[in-house]
Amino acid sequence: MTSTQQEISTADYDVVVVGAGPVGENAADRARAAGLTVAVVESELVGGECSYWACMPSKALLRPIVALAEARRLPGAREALTGRLDAASVLARRDAFTSHWKDDGQAQWVQGIGADLVRGHGRLDGARRVSVTQADGTVRLLTVRHAVVVATGSRAVLPDLPGIAEARPWTSREATSSATVPNRLAVVGGGVVGVEMATAWNALGAEVTLLVRGTGLLPNVEPFAGELVTAGLTEAGVDVRTGVSVSSLSRPAPDGPVTLRLDGGDDGSDELEVDEILFAVGRAPRTDDLGLDTVGLKPGSWLEVDDNCRVTALSGDGGWLWAVGDVNHRALLTHQGKYQGRLTGDAIGAVAAGRPLDTAPWGAHAASADVGAVPQVVFTDPEVAAVGVTAAQAERAGLRVRAVDYEIGGVAGASLYADGYTGRARIVVDLDREVLVGATFVGAGVAELLHSATVAVVGEVPIARLWHAVPSYPTISEVWLRLLEAYRG
Ligand SMILES: Cc1cc2nc3c(=O)[nH]c(=O)nc-3n(C[C@H](O)[C@H](O)[C@H](O)COP(=O)(O)OP(=O)(O)OC[C@H]3O[C@@H](n4cnc5c(N)ncnc54)[C@H](O)[C@@H]3O)c2cc1C
Numbered sequence: 319m320t321s322t323q324q325e326i327s328t329a330d331y332d333v334v335v336v337g338a339g340p341v342g343e344n345a346a347d348r349a350r351a352a353g354l355t356v357a358v359v360e361s362e363l364v365g366g367e368c369s370y371w372a373c374m375p376s377k378a379l380l381r382p383i384v385a386l387a388e389a390r391r392l393p394g395a396r397e398a399l400t401g402r403l404d405a406a407s408v409l410a411r412r413d414a415f416t417s418h419w420k421d422d423g424q425a426q427w428v429q430g431i432g433a434d435l436v437r438g439h440g441r442l443d444g445a446r447r448v449s450v451t452q453a454d455g456t457v458r459l460l461t462v463r464h465a466v467v468v469a470t471g472s473r474a475v476l477p478d479l480p481g482i483a484e485a486r487p488w489t490s491r492e493a494t495s496s497a498t499v500p501n502r503l504a505v506v507g508g509g510v511v512g513v514e515m516a517t518a519w520n521a522l523g524a525e526v527t528l529l530v531r532g533t534g535l536l537p538n539v540e541p542f543a544g545e546l547v548t549a550g551l552t553e554a555g556v557d558v559r560t561g562v563s564v565s566s567l568s569r570p571a572p573d574g575p576v577t578l579r580l581d582g583g584d585d586g587s588d589e590l591e592v593d594e595i596l597f598a599v600g601r602a603p604r605t606d607d608l609g610l611d612t613v614g615l616k617p618g619s620w621l622e623v624d625d626n627c628r629v630t631a632l633s634g635d636g637g638w639l640w641a642v643g644d645v646n647h648r649a650l651l652t653h654q655g656k657y658q659g660r661l662t663g664d665a666i667g668a669v670a671a672g673r674p675l676d677t678a679p680w681g682a683h684a685a686s687a688d689v690g691a692v693p694q695v696v697f698t699d700p701e702v703a704a705v706g707v708t709a710a711q712a713e714r715a716g717l718r719v720r721a722v723d724y725e726i727g728g729v730a731g732a733s734l735y736a737d738g739y740t741g742r743a744r745i746v747v748d749l750d751r752e753v754l755v756g757a758t759f760v761g762a763g764v765a766e767l768l769h770s771a772t773v774a775v776v777g778e779v780p781i782a783r784l785w786h787a788v789p790s791y792p793t794i795s796e797v798w799l800r801l802l803e804a805y806r807g
């Protein structure tokens with residue numbers, strides 16, 4: 319604490335959670351359920367990135383778009399569609415899902431579980447101490463008996479390019495909260511944010527150019543997923559360009575367009591003029607101003623944790639520091655962070671009660687699913703739903719695997735779902751154990767199929783037993799049967 323700051327109060331808690339995103343909320347909830355006193359520190363909005371600038375607004379934007387695209391593929395329903403997507407209504411529904419960027423409801427929830435909400439910027443202040451700088455500049459010092467849980471999440475990164483400040487680019491925050499639709503939007507990055515936001519703003523009326531420096535979209539999933547999403551985006555009118563990167567930007571008039579200089583690309587054009595540019599090129603941890611140096615850690619770094627979410631570097635110091643969610647870089651997804659939050663809250667409760675931790679793989683306090691069993695849905699048209707490892711990742715890990723593919727349009731449920739249904743499924747089978755280590759579904763309506771695959775992967779259900787899991791007729795789930803038939807020959 320510096321001498322210029324005025325400390326106005328000190329309070330003691332069993333647990334202090336820094337960051338009230340979805341993950342911090344879950345850790346606090348479980349620690350309270352264990353009977354511990356808990357303070358939750360939040361510098362912006364209770365509910366975090368996910369509620370206001372990520373999952374919720376992005377999915378609220380995408381849902382009407384996908385529903386409309388699906389209706390267009392159904393004779394009978396198609397004829398009832400007489401107008402265009404109403405962008406104003408879509409944006410208004412998005413605003414409702416973010417509670418108009420107000421957090422009263424979530425703040426009440428924190429109070430409802432019996433935790434104290436401390437608004438302000440939290441920083442570690444040596445071991446087992448958290449200082450909170452409040453909006454009026456005053457500081458509260460929170461001293462901690464058992465655990466500090468860091469759940470401060472991540473922020474979008476921007477590349478260090480000439481002209482980037484002048485160009486005032488969008489990050490995921492503007493892409494999920496903009497009140498207006500730009501005429502022309504460039505999206506840089508072919509990861510999940512890039513493809514979802516290209517889908518959304520194109521359908522809302524922008525002319526979208528997606529600029530990808532690699533050879534295809536969604537490099538972390540099976541290659542056919544990126545290919546089918548590329549085809550979907552192109553058909554919807556997005557100009558998808560691969561092998562191209564932005565080398566500089568300029569926006570000479572503050573209200574005027576942005577000109578991008580491009581390197582590479584198929585059409586040889588080296589300039590692109592747009593009204594807005596979104597950089598969707600990955601995330602950085604929110605640890606740069608977190609007092610990490612006061613406990614011997616490097617500011618700005620991801621917090622490396624063990625499978626129990628204890629910060630590895632401090633595990634010798636009584637293991638009081640835990641990190642959950644995006645900030646530990648294990649799996650940058652809300653559901654996976656919430657899982658870590660739940661088991662960390664339980665683990666802190668166990669330690670406080672003097673009980674041993676259950677740290678064995680798949681034990682109550684081990685985030686085992688983070689390694690090899692992470693599910694993710696990309697809400698594009700077509701959707702991508704994947705869990706576990708891809709065939710290439712499995713091979714790189716030294717597993718002897720076989721990948722089995724099936725065109726989803728071949729099952730009765732899919733042909734009923736949409737005329738000309740296009741989609742593909744793949745399972746990756748570990749040949750030595752005869753269990754699934756990965757599954758990927760691409761197509762309309764596959765998101766809700768994913769949990770069946772997650773159960774199979776996490777449960778390590780033998781293929782011989784999966785054969786008895788009979789999918790209902792006529793649903794898209796019958797693709798399971800076809801995949802198993804193909805595997806068994
Ligand atoms: C556009 C977009 C769409 C996404 N869509 C999905 C999706 O559909 N499904 C999915 O699973 N994941 C999605 N994600 C990822 C998801 O948003 C994150 O994985 C999730 O928000 C992580 O939760 P968290 O609680 O760890 O961090 P956050 O949600 O970032 O919350 C961290 C909180 O900590 C606070 N904080 C930070 N520093 C301090 C400090 N020093 N003191 C006090 N408070 C602090 C912040 O203000 C914030 O409220 C998406 C991400 C983006 C960018």
Ligand SMILES: NC(=O)c1ccc[n+]([C@@H]2O[C@H](COP(=O)([O-])OP(=O)(O)OC[C@H]3O[C@@H](n4cnc5c(N)ncnc54)[C@H](O)[C@@H]3O)[C@@H](O)[C@H]2O)c1
Nearest residue numbers: 477507508509510511512531598599600650694695696697
């Ligand atoms: N539906 C969902 O589950 C969902 C939706 C959105 C985001 N998320 C999560 O949020 C996280 C962040 O997403 P993201 O898309 O920002 O990151 P990402 O890491 O998924 O993708 C970023 C892409 O940008 C590329 N890139 C990096 N630097 C670049 C540069 N200078 N120029 C051009 N391209 C560059 C990378 O090669 C990568 O393909 C992800 O981990 C994702 O899982 C999840």
